[in-house]
Amino acid sequence: MSTAAAPARQLDPGSTAEINQAARALLAEFGTSATSPRLLERVAGTAASLGDGVRHHCRPVDTEDGLFVLRGLTVDDASAGPTPAGWASAGDSGAVHDLTLLLLATVMGNPIAWEGQQNGRFVHNIVPSPGHEAEQTGASSSVLLSPHTEDAFHPGRAHLLMLGCMRNHDRIATTAASIRRVRLSDEDVALLSRPVLPILPDDAYAQAQGYADEAPVPVPVLHTADEGLTLRFDPAYTPLEQAGEDWRAAYGRLEDELARVATAVSLDPGEVLVVDNDLVVHGRVPFTARYDGTDRWLKRASVRVPGRATRPPAEDAEHGYGQQALEAHVR
Ligand SMILES: O=C(O)CCC(=O)C(=O)O
Numbered sequence: 001m002s003t004a005a006a007p008a009r010q011l012d013p014g015s016t017a018e019i020n021q022a023a024r025a026l027l028a029e030f031g032t033s034a035t036s037p038r039l040l041e042r043v044a045g046t047a048a049s050l051g052d053g054v055r056h057h058c059r060p061v062d063t064e065d066g067l068f069v070l071r072g073l074t075v076d077d078a079s080a081g082p083t084p085a086g087w088a089s090a091g092d093s094g095a096v097h098d099l100t101l102l103l104l105a106t107v108m109g110n111p112i113a114w115e116g117q118q119n120g121r122f123v124h125n126i127v128p129s130p131g132h133e134a135e136q137t138g139a140s141s142s143v144l145l146s147p148h149t150e151d152a153f154h155p156g157r158a159h160l161l162m163l164g165c166m167r168n169h170d171r172i173a174t175t176a177a178s179i180r181r182v183r184l185s186d187e188d189v190a191l192l193s194r195p196v197l198p199i200l201p202d203d204a205y206a207q208a209q210g211y212a213d214e215a216p217v218p219v220p221v222l223h224t225a226d227e228g229l230t231l232r233f234d235p236a237y238t239p240l241e242q243a244g245e246d247w248r249a250a251y252g253r254l255e256d257e258l259a260r261v262a263t264a265v266s267l268d269p270g271e272v273l274v275v276d277n278d279l280v281v282h283g284r285v286p287f288t289a290r291y292d293g294t295d296r297w298l299k300r301a302s303v304r305v306p307g308r309a310t311r312p313p314a315e316d317a318e319h320g321y322g323q324q325a326l327e328a329h330v331r
């Protein structure tokens with residue numbers, strides 16, 4: 001896997017100070033990062049008042065890599081406190097960084113939350129959790145988290161995924177692979193653009209996994225949008241055995257290509273990885289959890305970008321397995 005440096009955007013000290021001050025002011029006013037309508041309203045107002053420097057750094061992903069790393073923010077390791085043992089016990093750990101991410105997410109688009117995930121919070125804690133080591137979710141550790149589109153099962157999934165690093169002593173890498181770097185034959189693109197198999201809800205959505213009102217909807221893996229190829233991909237939750245041999249072979253070639261072009265991004269505290277969820281699949285290398293309060297710790301936000309035309313129109317009719325994303329801000 002390539003470890004070539006991901007495109008970086010370095011915040012200037014003025015922009016960093018502005019963001020820090022805004023996040024601290026929000027925390028001082030509300031005392032928590034748990035969102036209420038009033039807090040979200042204040043976030044929207046604060047985000048709108050941030051300067052052109054910040055806005056410029058939050059512009060859309062603009063390279064074929066489909067991602068960038070925002071640099072310049074900092075995390076004080078001592079005041080961050082111990083890494084939570086799981087999302088459920090995280091509470092307000094690192095709350096000022098939740099608010100930082102929420103502000104940046106609001107500059108980039110509209111943050112979303114899922115009722116069925118991490119108590120409906122807009123900013124998630126990604127930490128290894130005892131008992132979940134081998135899952136295909138962010139709580140795992142001992143297994144490779146295979147490349148996936150975030151919330152691939154749902155038509156309302158994020159356009160952008162943001163991963164903000166709190167702590168990463170062992171420099172454990174997130175992996176990323178862009179569909180724009182992949183080489184596939186026209187025949188394979190045509191095959192994978194047909195809606196053949198569904199993508200089922202992942203293990204982070206217990207309730208959606210029990211959804212029985214309507215049958216799973218087959219969805220295309222690839223889509224040719226005006227701006228180029230986009231993908232919706234999550235092999236761990238795709239019933240591949242139900243497809244014909246030709247289709248499966250094409251899917252296998254796509255997997256191989258994604259592996260070929262994959263890069264490893266090892267985040268340092270304060271860095272924020274921003275991934276275009278329509279261009280890039282992400283994952284994580286395996287590691288051994290420490291479970292001593294010093295584990296790897298990421299903050300995650302998901303963002304919709306109004307008006308992005310990167311998906312097949314047929315997605316609008318999908319049921320989404322009874323799940324609904326909540327948008328942070330009314331548009
Ligand atoms: O731990 C990581 O680097 C990525 C985990 C992941 O897939 C996610 O948070 O969506």
Ligand SMILES: [Fe+2]
Nearest residue numbers: 148149150282
């Ligand atoms: Fe993910």
